Amino acid sequence: MQHSNEFGERTGRVVIGGAGGFMGGYFVDRYRSQGREVVTIGRSGADLRWGDTAGIAAAVDGAEFVLGLAGKSVNCRYSEANRAEIFRSRTDTTGQLSAAIESAERPPALWVNSSTATIYRHAVDRPMTESSGEIGAGFSVEVAKVWEQALFRDDLPKTRRVALRTAIVLGDGGVLGPLRTLAKLGLGGAQYDGKWPVSRARVAAGTAHYPGALKGTQRFSWVHIEDVARVLDFLEAHPELSGAINVSSPNPSDSNGFMGDVRRVLGVPFGPPMPRWMLELGAIGIRTETELVLKSRWVLPERLEQAGFEFAHPELEATLRSIWS
Numbered sequence: 001m002q003h004s005n006e007f008g009e010r011t012g013r014v015v016i017g018g019a020g021g022f023m024g025g026y027f028v029d030r031y032r033s034q035g036r037e038v039v040t041i042g043r044s045g046a047d048l049r050w051g052d053t054a055g056i057a058a059a060v061d062g063a064e065f066v067l068g069l070a071g072k073s074v075n076c077r078y079s080e081a082n083r084a085e086i087f088r089s090r091t092d093t094t095g096q097l098s099a100a101i102e103s104a105e106r107p108p109a110l111w112v113n114s115s116t117a118t119i120y121r122h123a124v125d126r127p128m129t130e131s132s133g134e135i136g137a138g139f140s141v142e143v144a145k146v147w148e149q150a151l152f153r154d155d156l157p158k159t160r161r162v163a164l165r166t167a168i169v170l171g172d173g174g175v176l177g178p179l180r181t182l183a184k185l186g187l188g189g190a191q192y193d194g195k196w197p198v199s200r201a202r203v204a205a206g207t208a209h210y211p212g213a214l215k216g217t218q219r220f221s222w223v224h225i226e227d228v229a230r231v232l233d234f235l236e237a238h239p240e241l242s243g244a245i246n247v248s249s250p251n252p253s254d255s256n257g258f259m260g261d262v263r264r265v266l267g268v269p270f271g272p273p274m275p276r277w278m279l280e281l282g283a284i285g286i287r288t289e290t291e292l293v294l295k296s297r298w299v300l301p302e303r304l305e306q307a308g309f310e311f312a313h314p315e316l317e318a319t320l321r322s323i324w325s
Helices: 022-033 053-060 080-103 139-152 176-184 200-205 225-237 255-266 276-286 302-306 316-324
Strands: 003-005 008-010 014-017 038-042 065-068 110-114 160-166 168-171 222-224 243-247
Touching (some): 014 022, 014 053, 014 080, 022 038, 022 168, 038 053, 053 080, 065 080, 065 225, 080 110, 080 139, 110 225, 160 225, 168 225, 176 255, 176 316, 222 225, 225 243, 243 302, 255 316
Parallel strands (some): 014 038, 014 065, 065 110, 110 160, 160 243, 168 222
Antiparallel strands (some): 003 008
16 A cells, blocks of 8 residues: 655655654654554664664665664763764664665665764855865764765665755754743843863864854754655655755754744743853753854755755744744
């Protein structure tokens, strides 16, 4: 029996690695609601566990589509142990999927693996596209590069591969929960960059952040989770697309505009700017990194738009209203 989406009839098994997170849970529910068979791989609560070589191979063999999402969250302090686990969790799980596809008698036609728009440099002068974007430097960029290298490393001639360079994903969960709470507490102002002491250890690890966009002008590229799902449908229906694909609304904002839209949608009249010293102390307290809000991510979906993809949620304020309505 075939099951359709707006981009055509789809059938067959979907294998999702890393299905326990915000995005993975959304995609599992979506595909199952379409009537498709879904096999999940994860550390717990999934159909299969990472390291189950025979089970993963059996699931992948004859599947129509493999989706790799696994990897330790970067929403943590960049300690030596956490940095190592961020790398290992991505390269190891991607390697397991690649090995399963390589051994399959009936390999999947499509393998889409997560990457990140953070692979591009801190950009305040112009947007980054697949054709003209400049790869950045530092720990987060190296993570993205190694992740993509693991995806494309092996010779898999029967399987088309796509790296999703995804911007900040907005939906009922993820980053919007904490931001909503902060805004309602009167702390929903733009994040202001500024000077902050940088240790030699951070320089050596590539985790140092230097001021690059003042007074909330760092760009904020984003995408609605439904549009990420629609991109996956689009990729299944367009076999000419492979390689790196930017997944980001064509209308990025900046910190001022994004937090202004958050306050406006929530009916919060005012939120003072958050200076870097306050952000750094807060990041230590909640065990995260300020790079996540201070790096300027200015990304446009050039290849998707050239291929004819139209975003269902192109405008930020309307997107926030649809999520919080």
